[in-house]
Amino acid sequence: MSSSSFRVPLFAALRDSFRQGYSLASLRSDVLAGITVGIIAIPLAMALAIAVGVAPQHGLYTGIVGGLIIAICGGSRFNISGPTAAFVVILLPITQQYGLGGLLLVTLMAGAILLALGLARMGNLIQFVPYPVVMGFTAGIGIVIATLQIKDFFGLQDIGQHSNYIEQLQALAGALPSISTGDTLVGAATLATLILWPRLTRRVPGHLVALLAGSLLGLLLMTLQIPVATLGARFSYELDGVIHAGIPPFAPHWVLPWRLPGADGQPLLVNFEMLRQLLPSAMAVAMLGAIESLLCALVADGMANTRHDPNAELLGQGLGNLVVPFFGGITATAAIARTATSVRSGARSPIAAVVHALVMLLAVVLLARLFAWLPMASLAAMLLMVAWNMSEAPRVLHLLRVGPRQDVLVLLICLLLTVLFDMVLAVGVGLLLASALFIRRMAALSGGGAQLRGSEGPLADLPDSVVLYSIQGPMFFAAADKALEAISRFDSGVQHMVIDMRSVPSMDMSALVLFEKALQDLHRRGIRVYLVGVRAQIRLKLRRAGLDARRDVRSFAATPQLAAQLIRAKLAETGTEPSG
Structure with a gap:
């Protein structure tokens, strides 16, 4: 194997963009697209950080550091990376249990897993996740995010933290008497603008x-003395012993995740037991990050008629999530809505994502004090819109009406498990159900039985002691018994059996064992077996099992004609002439 096959595909999208020609006009388009998507990303990054239980600046740091590294190192020209709504249901419980330090540690672990997936060439991972599973957990995530925003949208008080969705709904219902008129008006105005503005124009970002x-x-x-909750009233930072409202007006700086406070306010105590507890969440974050990033790249390719490098994209996502925790950033992945906005705004290369990160950096340094006046209800309204778009409710309802019943069941189970329990369980159960349905469908396509030789063809003139047995479909653990069960039913008059395997594309170990037992049974009954049309990879498995070196199988014949010739020769040898 050549050394080039081990080449690490870093900077793939950036190199491809420059290789195909990058002009001043392309730079101008990238800068404008980056400014546009950067403006959109700023409030979303803060809102998503708040949604996962950390201060808003950590969302901005994610977009700045993670978005920059992933854009430069990744494999998609257009992916815009940063905090996304998909991770809220995974990251919020981590923050509640382990604090900011635990959240950054999970991000670091997920980055290492993503990097390993990229190095292992697992870029086609998304092809192995069934569509009903993806739709189920994304719709469930949308419902959970929307529910979490009700508190700030209406300014409800004394909600607290709850371990499950039902308790959360009960707490919201109990807090309805504390609804704030000011927050509700602000949230409604923001949400109405988000819905109506795109119908007027798309030149100015609706966000x-x-x-x-x-x-x-x-x-x-x-000013009218009507209370409205703001970001500055909820969050603050300390500088030179003085408490300031809002977020610190500083660029991301180096921190050690394990030195940050846990849920109890004390520095995180990292040991093997903690890493073991965090590993399932890190695996879930990595898998979801890979799926969302690769799906986002596919969407962007469809819009721009380009192709991305999936392995390079996983490497970029891995490197971004390895580095971003050391600058106070949370989990980053590609965001479909922001990426689509970038493409529609004229992006030509990853430079647009770099500009988007720089716009966010300038906003932190220059406008941080103004962010203190942002209403919490407005940020909640923006996430309500994100949740609606993410859930794809119209498409889900359409699939529920027209989709196959079994796939609809998988979708609904994934959705309910995501909402009522967690996404890790939902995806695991969804994949198991989808796999079981696939196995059942493949088994239904497999079968075997005696076939009529007809009045024409290579076996037509042979006596009744010759039987043609045909096997169709893949032979695997769920289908082999069905395909071979009729073999034992032939009467004692059968002396030769031609087993037609031209329609068998594969055979697993379970099928191989059952096939060997069936051939041994035929041999004990004195029936000579001729295998026809065995594919090369299956024949290799049979040879390794020693079947071709024993008397169980008299011949591997490439065609029925060759099998017929061998049988005629044997009949002539025994003094039995073919009929007709």
Whole structure:
């Protein structure tokens, strides 16, 4: 094997963009697209960080550091990476149990797993996740995110933290008397703007207009002495012994994740037991990050008529998530909505994602103090819109009406498990159910039995002591018994059996064992077996099992004609002439 097969495909998208020609006009398009998507990403990054239980600046740091590294090192020209809504249901419980330090440690572990997947050439991973499973858990995530935003959208008080979805709903219902008029008005105005603005124009990002509308309404209400919860009232930072409202106006700086506080406020105590507890969550984060990033790259390719390198994209995602925790960032992955906006805005290369990260950096340094006035209800309204788009409710309802019943059942189970329990369980159960349904369908396609030789063909003139047995479909553990069960039913008059295997594409170990037992039974009954049309890989398995070196199988024949010639020769040798 040549050394080039071990080449690590870093910077694949960036190299491809420059190799195909990168002009000043391309740079101009990338800069404009990056500015547009950067403006959209700023409030979303803060809102998503709040949704997973950490301060808003950690979402911005994710977009800055993670978005920059992934864009440069990855395999998609257009992917815009940062915090995404898909991770909320996984990361929020981690934050609640292990604090910010545990969350960053999970991100670090997930980055290592993604890097290993990229090095192992697992870029086609998304092809092995059935569509009903993907739709089920993404719709479930959308429902959970929307539920989590009800508190800030209506300004509800004394909700607290709850271990399951039912308790969360009960707490929301109990808190309805504390609804805030100011927060509700701001949230409704922001949400209405998000819905209506794209119908007017797409030249100005609707997220920016909605955020401005909500913020101005919030300021107006506060001047009228109507309370409105703001980001500055919820979050603060300390500088030189002085507490300031909002987020710190500084660029991301180096931190050690395990030195940050856990859920109890004390520095995280990292040991093997903690890593063992965090590993399932890290695996789930890595798998979801890989699926979402590769799906996002496919969507972008469809919009721009390009092709991405899936292995390079996994490497980029892995490196980004390995580095971002050391700068206070949470889990990063490609965001479909932001990527689509970038493509529609004219992006030509990963430079657009780099500009998006730089726009976020400038916003942190120059505008952090203004962010303190952002209404929490406006950020909640933006996430409600994200949840609606993510759930793809119209498509889910359409699939429920027209989809195969078994696939619909998988979708609904994944959705309910995601909402009521967690996404890790939902994906695991969904994959098991989808695999079981696939096995059942493949088994239904497999079978075997005696076939009529007809009045024409190579076996037509042979006596009744010659039987043609045909096997169709893959022979594997769930189908082999069905395919071979009729072999034992032939009467004692059968002396020669031609087993036609031209329609058998594969054979696993379980089928091989059952096939060997069936051939041994035929041999004990004095029936000579001729295997016809055995594919090369199956014949190799039979040879390794020693079947061709024993008397169980008289011949491997490439065609029925050759089997007929061998049988005629044997009949002539024994003094039995073919009929007709």
